[in-house]
Amino acid sequence: MDVRNLPAPMKRVVHLGTRSYGRLTAPGRMTPSFLICGGQRCGTTSLYRALAGHPVVLKAVLHKGVHYFDTNYQRGLAWYRAHFPMQRSAEKIGERYGVTPQTFESSPYYMYHPQAAARIARDLPQARLVVLVRDPVERAYSQHHHEVARGYETERDFGAALALEPARLHRQEERLADDPDYYSFGHQHHAYRARGEYARYLSVMAQHVGRERIHVVESERFFTDPEPVYDEVCEFLGLPSYLERPAFERHNARPRQSDMDPALRRELTDHYLPHDEALAKWLGRPPVWRQ
Template sequence: MDVRKVPAPVKRVVHLGTRSYGRLTAPRRMTPSFLICGGQRCGTTSLYRALSAHPVVLKAVLHKGVHYFDVSYERGMSWYKGHFPTHRQADKVREKHGVAAQTFESSPYYMYHPQAAARIAADLPGAKLLVLVRDPVERAYSQHHHEVARGFETELDFGNALALEPARLHRQEDKLAADPGYYSFGHQHHAYRARGEYARYLSVMAQHVGRERIHVVESEKFFTDPEQTYDEVCAFLGLPTDLPRPEFERHNARPRESDMDPGIRRELRNHYATHDDALITWLGRVPVWRQA
């Protein structure tokens, strides 16, 4: 059966039933050994697919992103564990390959939600975190197009959406940090400029989980040299690198010039200058998009 042709209401019923069963069997299920935490519109789906193809990696059931540590934390750990494979499945992987299986999920909003890092540190104390970064100017423009396409953004003009951002985000991070049950649609979907300030979010994550548990990947490097980047990620995660790699698609090193207004591009480039400088300490070099 082609699942893409299954009506949405039927999919929802199936997913609900699977999650309910997963919750009941939570003690028999794995917990993630690593997470893809962000950033949004930075190639997380591509990295998720590549790692899902690794012979000793078992991906989350149903969805690549569970969104537990950001918007579903009140559901509890049994609900979360219900999204992952069983230890029996992991045993089969160990029997076949001689190494322990790992499981993971990818929820890019984890990087930005004020409470996510502390929750991850408390509930997954040994988990490693993967973060992808991308030219923040192009990332912001891509996110706006994405939110418009999904119907989450009614302001079709990118410049106007940027102008609205301060009002939309006013005190939202403070409210999210203070109230575990608070949800902000604007913070999740309309933070175009803020999302590219990578270093400040990485700093917060490091305070909670430790810098040694965070690996940062430039999406431009992943797309142009996927084999090396993939091997570096596998080494960080403790995954065998002597097993067959997935098939990779190669992309241009530089993003295509979008039809963004030159004035907006220039303003954003200036805005991100100090944030890009702060990112050098994480990458060990000047970001690709800042290189001549």
């Protein structure tokens, strides 16, 4: 049965029943050995699908993104483990390929939530983190369109939404850091400019999990030449890349939004310059959108 094709009310019932069963069987379930943590609108879904197609990778049971370490942490570790395959499924695959199977999920808000990295370090002390980055100007514009389309943003003008961002995010990061039960809609959905300041989020993650456990991927490289990027990710995760690769879709390396106001584009490009220079220290060279 393909849950995706069910009506929404029936889908909720199926998900509830699956999670309830999952909680009961949590001790016999896998836990993720790696996570795709972000960034938002940087191609995380494409990379998720590519890795989910690896022969020795088992994906999360219901959703690609569980959002445990950001907005669902109060539900507990048994709830989280309920989302992943049974150990016996992994054992069968391991016997077939002679490689230890892995499972994972992809929740792009993990990169940005102030408490997520510390929670990951505590609950998944061996997990590796994959982070995608993209031209931050295009990323911000794409996020705004995405939030408008989903009904999470009422300000349809991108420039106006950017102007509202400081007020919407005022002290939200501090409150999220101080109160484990606090939730901020604005912080999750309206941080257009802030989300592209990649290096500062990577720095926080590295403080908690260690820089050696973080792998940064430029989505422009993945979209235009996916095979070597996929092999690099597999090597980082300890996955054999010699097994069959998935079929990759290729995209334009730098899709530019021609309807963005040129003055606003210049302002954002200038704003991100020091952040891109800091990101270059992670990549070992300037990011591709600065070359």
